Amino acid sequence: MINAIVLIDCATDSIPEVAQALADLPGVSEVYSVAGGVDLIAMVRVREFDQIAEVIAGGISKVPGVINTDSHIAFRAYSKHDLEEAFAIGFTDTD
Numbered sequence: 001m002i003n004a005i006v007l008i009d010c011a012t013d014s015i016p017e018v019a020q021a022l023a024d025l026p027g028v029s030e031v032y033s034v035a036g037g038v039d040l041i042a043m044v045r046v047r048e049f050d051q052i053a054e055v056i057a058g059g060i061s062k063v064p065g066v067i068n069t070d071s072h073i074a075f076r077a078y079s080k081h082d083l084e085e086a087f088a089i090g091f092t093d094t095d
Contacts, residue, residue: 003074004044004052006060007037014065015039021063027055038070 010018015033022042023031030043044055056071 002046002049002052005072006042006044006056007070008040008042008066009068010039011065018063018065022060025055025059027051
C-alpha cells in the first residue's frame with residue numbers, strides 16, 4: 001500500500017463542500033479539516049505508485065474550490081503499536 005499525505009488550500013467559504021468532494025474520490029481514505037497553514041489534509045492510499053498521480057493531479061487538484069496542494073509520499077509508517085513490539089523483543093507480556 002502506498003500512502004500520501006496531501007495538504008490542501010481551498011476557498012475558505014467552501015471548505016465543507018470541498019472536503020466532502022475529496023472524501024468521495026477513489027483513493028482518498030480520509031479528509032481532515034485542520035487549523036494551521038492549510039485548510040484540509042487528505043490521506044491517499046493506493047496500491048500502485050502510478051495511481052498517486054491519478055488521485056492527486058487527476059482528482060484532488062481538479063475539485064472546484066481547491067486552490068493549491070502540497071503532496072508528501074510516505075516511505076514508512078511508525079505507530080505506537082509497532083514501537084511497543086520492537087522494544088518488547090524477547091519479553092513476554094505480563095499483563
